[in-house]
Amino acid sequence: MPVKLRITLLFCLIVFFILAMVCATVWYFSYSQRQQNIRTRLQNRAITLARLLGQSQVFDQDLIRKIDSSTMLAMKDKTFQAYDYLNKKIYSYSDAPVDTVRIDTPILDDARVKGAIFFNIGRKEAVAYHYVTPQSRIVAITAAYDEDGKTKIRQLRNILWFSFLSGIIITFLGGYFFSDRLMRPVRKIADDINDISAHNLSGRISTGDVKDEWHYLSETLNRLLGRLQDSFETQRRFVSNASHELSTPLTAISSQLEVSLQKNREAGQYRVVMESVYQDVRHLSKLTQTLLEFAQASGDPGGLNILPVRMDEILMSLPAEIKKSNPDYLVVLSFDDMPAEEQKLIVFGNAELLFTAIKNIVSNACKYSNDHKAVIKLKAASDTISITISDQGMGIPEEELKYIFQPFYRVNNTSQQSGFGLGLSLANRIVKLHKGSISVSSTPGQGTEFVIIVPTAKF
The missing domain is CATH 1.10.287.130 (Signal transduction histidine kinase, dimerisation/phosphotransfer (DHp) domain)
Known part of the structure; x- marks a missing residue:
């Protein structure tokens, strides 16, 4: 499935749930409000009916029926009934020619216990209200069909459904349009990358003027x-x-x-x-x-044999190894700043590779010094170890310092010495493999100083 379609569907799904929640909330509160409104009106009419019947010496039933017939409840099929404490019907009025509403005794008993109850009779909504005075105990029943309220609820339901479906359709079309515009830079990047090959690596991707994520x-x-x-x-x-x-x-x-x-x-x-x-x-x-x-x-460090290594032990084995291959070379070790804690001298690494890296730099220092002498200083900090290798040789011109770590590169003033131009490049890669760094400073005619920094082991 294309990404822009997935984005569109995800966006539609989010809007779907939001619209569904909004529509459901509007419907629920509107329905509850209609129901509460009709119940309040029915209960008020039941109270009025009970009070009128309680004053029978003033209002006779014919007068009450005239009042009921003229009552504007904006409802259809109204029915008003009243029962005495013996569950005998003492009053009845209905809009219909024949009153078909039958009230069961449990409803009357429940109303006497609770004071007022709401229930349904067919499509009608009804209330039973218990009215008590010193002279009488009457249960007034009012029931009606809320045609106006239910019509409005149906209209609201249709409006909500139309709004919901329209919102989803508009969201899908709009989301598809905007996701298409959103993915255009990706297609442009893909096209630019497809134009780049191993023979044309100088090509670049157009970045555009807008500073955004693309x-x-x-x-x-x-x-x-x-x-x-x-x-x-x-x-x-x-x-x-x-x-x-x-x-x-x-x-x-x-x-x-x-x-x-x-x-x-x-x-x-x-x-x-x-x-x-x-x-x-x-x-x-x-x-x-x-x-x-x-x-x-130059390979993957995951394939190396990584173990805790003491850097001072590697350095102490260097003079004899250098002397073995070049008897004229002299390596001087300076451990003046040795830490009291042994752990500060330990790094995680490959001992053979670290030895090779330092040996290459030391051999170069001896080779290009007039006295064939190199001085090595070891210093341990809180989380790093620094190894300084210095000589008093011919030095390296400043403009060539940035090239000395490239494979097969040789400084111009060393052409008379044998070598391949791989020693410093190899040393640099080994140190970087151990998450360290090499820096160099040199003054032509005075000498060169290399500083190797590697992180100490964390136990």
């Missing part, structure tokens, strides 16, 4: 498209750069092997070729491992 939705989708476009472009650059980086050692290996096989050579010459090929294979293996780590850090 404008907010369009802007949100445009921001999403912007992120998708950035992701696709990053992926294209990554694939292109990865292909280039992988093809370079493979081409070198293929060329060297092809040249060495063109003619027979001495053992020493083959050894030189094999050593060169071995270096290219190591380079290729290291690049492949880095790409695997990069892919792991």
Whole structure:
């Protein structure tokens, strides 16, 4: 079912209940008012009749009948009766030639007990009123058909039904019209999105001039498209750069092997070729491992092995690991601001990935420093842990700082050093995977400082 039809039906359903309640309320109170009005009039006439009969020395029955015949109750088929304490009919008047109204004894007895009761006789409404004086005890009966009142009630019922049905029809038509107008921006957004493909991610959704919910939705989708476009472009650059980086050692290996096989050579010459090929294979293996780590850090954090990890223990294992692969590198740890509580040093994360992220930054700090030295400072706050890694190297130009976390990006002044340009990008993704952040400040010729902030574990 289309959304605009569902909106229309829902709107009609709400109006249906509102109109039904209003019409039912009007009908109920109008009907009750008519009933109360006729009962009051009948009771007043019964009281008058009983009083007149109680003064029989002044008013005889013929005079009372003349009064009853001239009474304008705006009702048809009037009947007036009176009974004494022995249930004997002492007075009777009817508009009809023959009075067919019969009053049962239980009604008279009930009236004597309650004072006044209301009941129906066929289509007539009636009241029995017990009038007591020292001289007499009379039960006066007045009954009549309220033609005028019931006619008005029928007219009101027809008006309410007409208003109810007309209101539902008008509501449906109006609701369908307005829901159609309401859904036009959605169709426009859908059309704009259908025009956007993987080859045309630069397209955007028209937001319009009115600052409403559709404008907010369009802007949100445009921001999403912007992120998708950035992701696709990053992926294209990554694939292109990865292909280039992988093809370079493979081409070198293929060329060297092809040249060495063109003619027979001495053992020493083959050894030189094999050593060169071995270096290219190591380079290729290291690049492949880095790409695997990069892919792991770019995946879903739900698939990682997340456990409580002590950051000080990760940092303490770094100097030996860095020294193992690069004997000239020196890593200095500074734990001057260690907290008294051990829990402030624990984060929820993957120890291997966190170690890789910090190691990449520390390795870069040592690599690009003249003294190959990096200083690591650990500081714990109430709900975060900050790790500061600083060096006194060549620094990074300010205009290049915003690009250093992009895959395969290398600063211009580092082209003479070996590397793939993936270390900082990998570190950034790992830290973000742990809901942390990395900031960097650098002064060319003086050094660079990285600050990693990760949230502590909440137990």
